[in-house]
């Protein structure tokens with residue numbers, strides 16, 4: 001390294017050197033342009049200003065205190081552990097603005113939707129129908145997917161809503177009733193019937209149970225009902241009142257069709273004898289009062305459209321796609337933040353739910369129904385206790 005006064009002009013470039021030299025390599029003196037330096041200085045000054053006026057520095061308090069929540073308009077604000085900044089700016093304001101914009105965009109449809117009281121009329125208006133579908137789809141993901149699966153495909157104990165095999169009926173009115181009041185949900189108007197526990201309550205002998213199970217297996221087999229089986233008479237005397245003479249099911253009782261190959265609780269011999277011995281009483285929560293009227297109607301239309309919807313003469317138009325932001329549930333209009341009072345907590349978001357549904361596969365009315373909490377006694381799936 002050389003000294004100041006050793007500075008020289010580089011022969012090739014004609015640029016002054018800094019006097020620094022390493023193994024014959026000389027450093028040329030090419031300082032950054034003035035303007036660049038000043039811009040740099042300005043940004044430093046600017047950033048200091050930024051720290052002051054905007055939230056910036058983490059503070060120690062989140063580690064010691066417990067954060068607080070504050071409701072402003074439709075948005076829940078959480079106090080964060082950082083300096084607030086003199087402008088008092090927060091991202092929550094931007095969120096509120098974008099929520100308001102979405103709400104406004106939805107409003108034009110929502111007003112019309114609210115004014116159109118008949119499902120039939122909604123179904124005849126492609127735009128309105130598409131709006132209801134989009135809202136229903138988002139609501140389903142938030143509220144129903146945790147039990148029925150994000151594609152409504154169901155799992156053990158939780159019916160598939162895509163097929164035309166209905167426990168309680170697949171017309172718009174049936175679906176709305178199931179949704180509104182639930183099944184064994186503790187609501188006064190809930191659908192109630194419960195299959196007796198033939199084994200546990202000693203209504204049938206063990207041998208009779210085996211015989212009637214043989215008969216149920218025959219019902220759903222290719223050969224069909226076999227009236228010569230000893231179980232045939234047992235079935236007629238004990239089961240037909242709910243499941244029908246021919247075992248095709250009874251919707252007044254939510255009694256499944258036993259002649260198809262669709263099983264709510266499994267179609268293996270062991271599953272069926274388990275059902276007859278202990279019985280099941282699946283719980284579908286009620287939604288009246290938990291979801292607003294618009295949401296219940298949108299969900300009804302959505303579930304009805306999934307594939308198994310049964311007609312009441314309502315013409316269902318072809319699917320119309322429309323730009324309604326899917327991530328915004330229709331209920332966003334009033335309460336976009338899913339509140340804690342909802343029976344199914346925040347975790348019911350779709351990622352969690354698909355996992356939950358697979359887990360639920362193993363054991364029947366697992367947590368979700370208990371969590372619903374409105375009527376814990378109703379969760380009397382005895383087989384779970386076994």
Ligand code: HEC
Nearest residue numbers: 143144147159166167168169178183254282283284368369
């Ligand atoms: C806690 C779990 C759970 C949640 C959440 C849930 N369901 Fe259900 N649902 C059930 C169970 C269990 C049944 C079957 C009841 C029975 O055994 O009769 C059912 C039945 C139904 C039926 C009747 C099916 C038929 O074949 O008749 C419909 C329709 C339905 N649910 C729609 C919904 C919709 C829409 C939502 C969301 C708003 C929802 N469910 C949320 C558990 C749930």
Ligand code: HEC
Nearest residue numbers: 194195238239242254255256263264265266275280281282
């Ligand atoms: C009081 C009405 C009632 C009677 C009587 C009754 N069941 Fe049921 N059964 C039901 C209901 C309701 C369900 C559905 C339970 C649920 O959804 O949780 C059911 C479910 C079943 C299932 C499960 C079907 C599936 O898809 O997994 C089988 C099997 C069954 N019953 C067989 C019988 C047999 C056999 C008898 C007679 C020994 C009988 N049931 C008597 C109401 C009844």
